[in-house]
Each structure stands twice: as C-alpha cells, then as structure tokens.
Amino acid sequence: NAGVTQTPKFQVLKTGQSMTLQCAQDMNHNSMYWYRQDPGMGLRLIYYSASEGTTDKGEVPNGYNVSRLNKREFSLRLESAAPSQTSVYFCASSGGAHSTDTQYFGPGTRLTVL
Amino acid sequence: AQSVAQPEDQVNVAEGNPLTVKCTYSVSGNPYLFWYVQYPNRGLQFLLKYITGDNLVKGSYGFEAEFNKSQTSFHLKKPSALVSDSALYFCAVRANYGGATNKLIFGTGTLLAVQP
Numbered sequence: 248n249a250g251v252t253q254t255p256k257f258q259v260l261k262t263g264q265s266m267t268l269q270c271a272q273d274m275n276h277n278s279m280y281w282y283r284q285d286p287g288m289g290l291r292l293i294y295y296s297a298s299e300g301t302t303d304k305g306e307v308p309n310g311y312n313v314s315r316l317n318k319r320e321f322s323l324r325l326e327s328a329a330p331s332q333t334s335v336y337f338c339a340s341s342g343g344a345h346s347t348d349t350q351y352f353g354p355g356t357r358l359t360v361l
Numbered sequence: 362a363q364s365v366a367q368p369e370d371q372v373n374v375a376e377g378n379p380l381t382v383k384c385t386y387s388v389s390g391n392p393y394l395f396w397y398v399q400y401p402n403r404g405l406q407f408l409l410k411y412i413t414g415d416n417l418v419k420g421s422y423g424f425e426a427e428f429n430k431s432q433t434s435f436h437l438k439k440p441s442a443l444v445s446d447s448a449l450y451f452c453a454v455r456a457n458y459g460g461a462t463n464k465l466i467f468g469t470g471t472l473l474a475v476q477p
Binding site: 251278287288289290291292295297305337339341348349350351352353354355 | 365395397402403404405406407410451453463464465467468469470
C-alpha cells in the first residue's frame, strides 16, 4: 500500500515548455486534489476532483489543466510553463468529498521553470 | 473571508519542554480543523483533526490540540518536545462554500525547532 505517489520528483523546464505531473493513489479514494506550496504562502489549491469524472477549479487554477483519468489517477498539466509556476506541487486524496474526510498527501514534485 | 492564521513563523523550544504552535481561524459555520506536519523534502502528514465533540483532540506522535470556539483558535500542543519533532507544521480549516466540498485552507506554516 503505497498511498499517494507522484512522478517526477524533480523537474526543470524552460519557459514555454509543457509537462504533465502524474499522481496515483491506491487507497480507493473518491476525491483527489492538486496543491502548490510556495514559501510564506502555505498550500494553495489548484484543482480538485470530488469524484471520478468531475473536476473543478480551486484557488489558483490559471495556467493549469487537470485530467481525472480514472479513480486512481489525477494528472496536472502545464501547457506553457512560466517562471511564476516554479513551486513544489503536492497531490492529495481523500475518501470522499465530505468535509470531515482527511486528505492524504504525496511526496511532492519540485518544479523549476527557467 | 475565510482564513487561517499561524502568527509565528518559527517556534524554538528545548527538548523536554512543552511546546505550543498557535493557529487561529475565520470561517462561517462550524469549523473543521486539521493539523499536518511536513518533514524536510517530504509530503504533509496528517496529525489530528477536530470535527465535533471534546475540545481536546489527541493525535499522532503524542500531539494534541485544543479547540477554543470563543477565541477561534486551535493550538497544537505537546507536553514534552523531542528533537525529532523539528519540522514545519500547518494548520488547515475546511472552507465552507456550501454543499459537500472538502476544500482546505492552509495557514502559512510554523517551523518548529527543538534544541537538544
């Protein structure tokens, strides 16, 4: 039982390049989330998926797209990377969309955009 | 506006002494509150949560948190700090946007440094 896994762990991009961050969970959770972590700003929600087949914007969705491929996998895509997207990205999952459900986090992807 | 505040960027404590990491919140409706810990180069790990009931919540690794509705606070505590407790701690509150959503608002984090 690996929990939440993310690939890659590190990535360096040039401005304008695209990439997809992968996330998978093996806990049979319904809901998945993408956050970014920046110094002094805590974690901010980019997108979330309350259940398979649905996605919705979070606090900072501009410049990102997501795909809920199936119940296990939730990917985050940067179509044209910008230096402002340099950050650490975390994927999380929870049993459901209920407000009391605990979210469990992956190890993160450290992205640098030059 | 719904928000979480962690007023201290860093807390220093000697090993064996009690520790407190502060958190205050502003949210409409009943607050659902969480504490997470992040060790260097790792993801966030769940420590504990308050949903309802007893104001003192016990969690992992000997941590506990006290919910105080009148002061809108949810401070994290431990009676005796360990060097291995040194990490970044995040408080979070479930955002109330109506409906069955599970969006969390995170504080900016407090770095706990425990000196031997």
